[in-house]
Amino acid sequence: MKLGDGRYELDELPLARGGMGEVWLGRDVRLDREIAVKFLRFPNDVADEALVRRFDRESRITARLEHPGVPAVYDVGVHDGRPFLVMQRIHGISIADLVAEQGPLPIGWAANIAGQVCAVLVAAHAAALVHRDLKPRNLILEPDGSVKVLDFGLAVAPTLTDFSRITSTFQRLGTPDYMAPEQVEAGDSEPATDLYALGCTLHEMLTAEHVFSAPTPFAVMVRQVRDAPAPLRALRPDAPPELEKLILDLLEKKPHDRPAGALAxxxxxxxxISGLPDLPGFLRPLGVPSSSRLYAGMLAKITVDDSSALENDSDAGVETPHDPLATAIMSPEWREVLRRSDQDHPSASFLLRELAVRALPVPVAVFDLGGRSRGISLAWPERKVAILLPADGAESWTAGDADTFIGAGWDARPVGAWNVEGLTRRLIG
Structure with missing residues (x-):
């Protein structure tokens, strides 16, 4: 099969098929390199233009996620009405196959693999992406010991416009053995959802068993919601108590009871992560130089003052994150804005969700210019555009407020003064 006007030549048969997609291996003829191509599969094989548009939007957002632990996205397109992603070809063994062949992994290796996944999740969550289907099958151990996290092509930013529609169309997204309670009960996904799946994965790497087992997928999901997991050391007595506590923390039923984030x-x-033994048959011998290991070794020697890394270059008087995309959707402020707008400003809720697809705003807890303080707001600092929401439903917008923002070069208006079309033109032309 050929795609992209003959640029991509694919093998005769797909490498793998799943409920939502299929993966083909092939070659980029123009650049003479190996590729993997993932096609979206429509429910019941019936074409759906809304899903095509959604896939295209998510592909562009996902392509922003540049990290050595994630296969690079090279291209996106549509073939015979089916959207596809062209990605970097990965060589290695899935952690699911590694555990099936090796049995429980050495503690150091399980922690190392999970730590590499955490590094990817730090980047993904900073880019407002939640994986939603993190599991051993989606983790590839390469011959040099590095780990690649697959299937970010269908990751979501939870506030995208038709999130609820895509979820209902594809049914409940996720794999029962790794689904967090909030996924099972409400289809919700947030960074803590990925941490729960990581806890399930880490437990499986250390025990070669699922956290919960049951005769049917539905019964597994019920156990994810209701049952307490078995302590790790009941199955792996040599595990340190602190590691057992970490896994139990990751498997807390309520998202806010789990660790604060992937970095934690x-x-x-x-x-x-110490004393990593060799894994014959899966890794290149540890004594043989590897360009990736050499590169990572040099990076590991660089120490950064975190306080300086957090400095931002935004306008004086406006406290915003260093990277708008880094905290927009995942921040408590953003969720609070959406909660309030859902309750008190239905038109604002539609506006914010629609605009999040095109240009993610930055939550601003306090907007202070010229001595005038405004409550919780959303801003696009690069364009000096802001939406002002009443903190308690009682703040009024005055001519003095307008003059202050205009004088500072900001186009800031109350939420009721914006509409989707006008704000879109103001932001992206």
Whole structure:
């Protein structure tokens, strides 16, 4: 099969098929390199233009995720009405196959693999992407020991416009053995959802068993919601108590009871990554130089003052994150804005969700210019555009407010003064 006007030549048969997609291996003839191509499969094989548009939007967002632990996205397109992603070809073994062949992994390796996944999740969550289907089958251990996290092509930004529609169309997204309670009960996904799946994956790497087993997928999902997991050391007595506690924390039923984020999990894994034994048949011998290991070794020697890394270059008087995309959708402020707008400003809720697809805003807890303070707001600092929401439903917009923002070069208006078309033109032309 050929795609892209003959640029991509694919093998005769797909490598793998799943409920939502299929993967083909092939070659980019123009650049003479190996590729993997993932096609979206329509429910019941019936074409759906809305899903095609959604896939295209998510592909562009996902392509922003540049990380050595994620296969690069090279291209996107549509073939015979079916959208596809052209990605970097990965060589290695899935963690699911590794555990099936090896049995429970050495503690150091399980922690190392989970730590690499955490590094990817730090980048993904910063880009407002939630994987939603993290599991051993989607983790590939390459011969040099690096880990690639697959299937970000269908990751979601939870506030995208037709999120609820895509979820209902594809049914409940995720794999029962790794689904967090909030996924099972409401189809919700947030960074903590990925951490729950990581806890299931780490438990499986250390025990070669699922956290919960049951005769049917539905019964597994019921156990994910209701049952307490078995402590790790009941199955793996040599596991350190601190590692057992980390897994139990990851498997907390309520998202806010889990660790604060992937970085916190990464730091808690570090003490267990030592004395990594060789894995004959799966890795190149550890004594043989590897360009990737050499490169990573040099990076590891670079220390950064985190306080300086967090400095931002935004306008004085406006406290915003360093990277708008880094906190927009995942931040508590953003969720609070959406909660309030859902309750009190239905038109604002539609506006914000629609605009998030095109240009993600930055939540601003306090907007202070010229001595005038406004409550929770959303802003696009690069364009100096802001939506102002009443903090308690009682703040009024005055001519003095307008003059202050205009004088500072900002186009800031109350939520009721914006509409989707006008704000879209103002942001992206």
């Amino acid at each position: 999990v990464y730091e808690r894994l570090l003490p267990f």
